[in-house]
Amino acid sequence: MTEYGRGQGSEPWHPEDPLYGDGGWRGQQAHEGQQSPYDGQSQHYPEQPQHPQYGDWGDGRQAAYGQAQQQYPGQGQQQYSGQGQQSYDPHQQYDTGGWATGTHPQVPYTPDPADPYAQQAAPYGAQQPDFYGTPDAYPPPEPPARRRAEPEPRIDWDPGPDQGEHAFFAGGDDDDDGDEPGDRRGRGDRRGRGGKSKKSRSGCACLVVVLVFGGGLAGVSYFGYQYYQDRFGAAPDYAGDGTDEQVTVEIPKGASGAEIGRRLKDAGVIKSVDAFVAAQSQNPDGEPIQAGAYLLNKQMSAASAVEMMLDPKSQNNVVVPPGQRNVWVYERVDEKLGLESGTTKDVAEKRYKSLGLPSWANNNGDIKDPLEGFLYPGTYPAAKGMKPEAVLKEMVTRANEQYSQYDLDAKAKALDLENPLQVITLASLVQAEGKTADDFRKMAEVVYNRLKPTNTETNQLLQFDSTFNYLKGQSKIDISESEINSNPDPYNTYTNKGLPPGPIGNPGDEALKAALNPTEDGWMYFVATDGMNKTEFAKTIEEHQRLVDKFNASRDD
Template sequence: MRDEQDPTGDDQMTYDDSVPFDEEPAHEPGRRRGAKRRSLPGCIAVLVALAIIAGGFYFVVTWGMGVLKDQFDSADDYSGPGHGKVSFEVHEGDTIAQMGRNLKSDGVVASVQAFTDAAAANADSTKIQVGFYPLKKEMAADDVVEILVDPDNQVKDTVTIPEGLRAVDTIAILAKKTKFSEEDFQKVIDKPDALGLPDYASGNVEGYLFPATYDFGPTATPTTMLKAMVDRWRQAADDADLESAAADLGYTPGELMTVASLVQAEGRGDAMPKIARVIYNRLENPDNGITNGLLQIDATVNYALDRSLIAVPTEEDTKVDSPYNTYANTGLPPGPIEAPGDDAIEAAAHPAEGDWLFYVTVNLATAETKFTASYDEFLQFKQELRDYCATKSDRC
């Protein structure tokens, strides 16, 4: 070794010129060993972590841009009039923005913004109804809104089921008004588990296919149609508080539905609650010495004979051997004989107060009905009906 003195006069700097400058001196005892270099696998781990973070950041940014795109999409619009066919459904609870997203997804409009702008410019857009609408691919947004705001443009089968029909009559109307056959509906009726019938219906749809006007969309099936009718019955039953009313009156809900079907067959309007009371009076006072527990309702005889419920039975008809024949059997028939509407269910659940045992509709045109607890007065009412039929009506 040699010593060299700094010409500036500072402290001396010593080095060993026998060791290359870029090599590490051999380890000497007592001297601290230098830190080792970081291994290659550790560097890779850092790079992988950075890649994951970068990928996650890219995903979040891309997803966020997609969300913002729906909200701030440029108002690109097609010139129309469009092509092809699209059956577009407006769902319950859809907002204008949701409709716009669905329309864009279906290829109907060019952008969500174009549709929302068109809807904002049309005051009727707040009245768009749930349902299916006939649209096309690549339509002008204004044209789409014009179609959606008009309920007459809905694609649907409108079917009206009147009160007082048997199940067989109801499915005949459904088959006539839709693309399905009576056999298609009968298959569902034969296996009614999917219809939501109450337990007390015992799997029988008679009386539970509620009479109303229904709009069935293009995706409707016999099962969904019949279920819609049972659901509508449930609404009427809840409105009348049917099950609680049955308990208060001392009957089962199924028996109350049978009474409601008899009321529907026998009366109209204000007469219904009184007819319900006559039925209950006869059921609850079988030893009155006049009716002897027999309801003697013509419609039950017609039901037993599998014919129109408004026919006038003959004396021979009243002898038909059937549990539905209330001229031959005391008490209620086994179940409903037809579908009662709101008024009949309400009347059965909340009958009028009175001691009547008889009623006669003396005018078929006005449905005027007279009530009495006297058998002699009842006979007078019957004669009044005969006179009416002989002179004023050919409906008898």
């Protein structure tokens, strides 16, 4: 028997096996010329029959490319799937038409020094299991040291949830395909001992899944609805005129609709800012909501809140008209705050220094009220619970803001006035004597012309009834000459030259601008010819007399 290589016993398989890696070329080189230690007899195990080995296509010799039969630890003779097992005499020759048959010695290979099992040969004649036809047939099994633990055998009975099987995957019902007829009794016995069936566990699992998916769907639906409401739905709003509980809401000057809505929402008047903004835009009169304090009901609809804020009755404000004296303002504050008459005036006299007057105010000891001319015309919050000094301070602050827009020091010098206070005083005279905005600049020129040292018409006497009425706390047109000429009070411009010690009222913006920019037409005189609203001007004493006659004629009618 011709042999191209001889086995040296079963060697452990190794990943770097040359026969496994390169088709057997290295195995052929390693075994050529070696003598068998068994006198030419092929190595085999008598306990197991040998099978013919079919080599690759070659020159008619078996294992033409040096491919030898491989033996692995614990592995027996190869069995081919789909073919019956063949038994034959190991020494018998068969006529194969030129094919060499017979047993084949194993090809030795160099063992891996790192493998502790590489130097150990399998015991001769040892019984080795046949792995062919089993799941371990290919690839060859690993050495024992590297071999993974055998998988646990599959069992046909339900280990139950305490054995690690999840209830959801336990099965459908008692008629599972995997149950053998003989197993039904055993499963029933287990249920009788308190175990749960697969059907009940599956039902619980399905219930959990339904609850989870149902909760998720409900959450998505809720947030989707909220998103739709925020984008396309109507803004949340109360209905009706609200409750009987009322609150005061202060609206600052220049507040936008959104700012007003936020203040109303914080006070509990409306439900949402968006509802108020929408209601204000839909109301044709809703745009000019003025600054001030408003007495409103709680939980009102936005539309009702807008209508109520437009009603003067709901406005808890003090409105200071241009030209009004401080005495009138004090009385209005007392009324709005629900205080005893005279309370605010008393606060003004005692605390005026803490209300923020400018440094050039109250620079004359004859001034009757240091705050006169500094309670600037406008609308101010004045609701019950507020303090008088808070309301007054807001007015003084507004006056400082308005007056600071002009360089009153420079203006005073340019107009031959002593200080900024005289500018405000002159503006208060223009406001008191003028009837219309068109009159203001002419009236300012009359004042400046009478203050001039070259005035020989009135000899620097203003001769204004308004100043006399101020010191008297009255408003009269007909004042006797004897009454006027007998009163030496500094505010009496019939008996005292120049301007009065301080303002006689609170001038508005138009009067102040007129005082800073008078006409230059030579006006010296003026008369309210209708006694009320119509003022006519004259440059000479003769023209003035004709205006006086016209006034007297209107009174006789």
